[in-house]
Amino acid sequence: MKIKKLIISLSLSLLFTGQAIAADQTLRQRVKEASKPSTTSARILQLASDEAKQVRLAVASNRRAPIEAHIKLAIDTSIDVRAALALNINGPEQAKLMLAKDQETEVRLRLAKCGYMFPSVLEILAEDESADVRKLVAINYNATEEVLVSLKHDPNSEVRRKVKARLGFPVGH
Numbered sequence: 819m820k821i822k823k824l825i826i827s828l829s830l831s832l833l834f835t836g837q838a839i840a841a842d843q844t845l846r847q848r849v850k851e852a853s854k855p856s857t858t859s860a861r862i863l864q865l866a867s868d869e870a871k872q873v874r875l876a877v878a879s880n881r882r883a884p885i886e887a888h889i890k891l892a893i894d895t896s897i898d899v900r901a902a903l904a905l906n907i908n909g910p911e912q913a914k915l916m917l918a919k920d921q922e923t924e925v926r927l928r929l930a931k932c933g934y935m936f937p938s939v940l941e942i943l944a945e946d947e948s949a950d951v952r953k954l955v956a957i958n959y960n961a962t963e964e965v966l967v968s969l970k971h972d973p974n975s976e977v978r979r980k981v982k983a984r985l986g987f988p989v990g991h
Contacts, residue, residue, distance in 0.1 A: 845870055853878035859884040871899060878902040883946045886911035897922050904928035909938045918942040920982035923951065937962050949974040956980035 823944045851857050852865040852926050853876040857965050866877045866887040876885055878891050883906070892913040901910060903929050906915050917929055918939045929935060930943045930951045934959060943955045944965045949972075955961055956969050961984075969981045 830978050845872065848873045849876045853880060855880065855882040857882075857888075863890070865886050872957040874899045875902050879906060881906060881908040883908075886909045886914070889916070892916040897924060900925045901928045905932055907932065911938060914939045915942065923948050926951045927954060930958060933959060935960050937965070940965055944969055949977060952977045953980055956984060 833902060844879050847866060848868060848870065849872050852862065852868070852873050857880075857909065862883050865873050866883070867890065868874055872894065873893075874891060874894060875898060877887055878894075879902050880887075888903060888906070888909050889912060890900055894900055894903075900917060900920060900922070901924055903913065904925050906925055914929060915938065917925055918924055920944065922978075926943060926946055926948065929939060929976060930946075931954050937960055938960055938962045940955050940973055941964075943951050944961070945968075946955075947950055952969060952972060952974065953976055955965065956972075957980050963985075966981050966985055969977055970985070972978050972981070
């Protein structure tokens with residue numbers, strides 16, 4: 819009787835292990851599909867709602883993802899997904915503006931660091947509560963002169979120094 823229970827137990831274990839492997843392969847397939855530029859916009863939009871964070875991360879990094887996917891992922895529950903979306907250089911301005919108001923500093927840091935950022939997003943980030951975000955805005959080459967001038971009197975001395983260097987003022991003045 820004990821041997822029969824052991825065999826049943828092993829059989830069930832193998833069955834569940836097989837299902838886990840199959841599910842994992844499905845996850846890998848979805849991540850691969852979400853990463854491909856050739857995946858249709860409709861499918862990418864479906865994958866943007868996937869329960870697995872890895873799939874949503876792949877969508878966030880896909881430069882051919884449709885605007886609707888970007889908008890959806892801009893309010894994703896995962897900080898990692900929103901941070902990855904911030905670095906997608908083909909992201910629409912509307913999604914970037916949403917991310918500029920994100921509650922997580924890491925997301926806003928990634929936006930400010932991105933060399934291909936919309937000036938309208940940098941205007942918002944220039945008023946960020948984080949001095950680290952404002953420092954990155956000060957050295958971002960897409961920051962307009964108006965944004966730099968607004969940072970010239972920033973409460974943080976490093977931000978002011980970076981702005982003055984960009985505007986061509988001597989650092990000590």
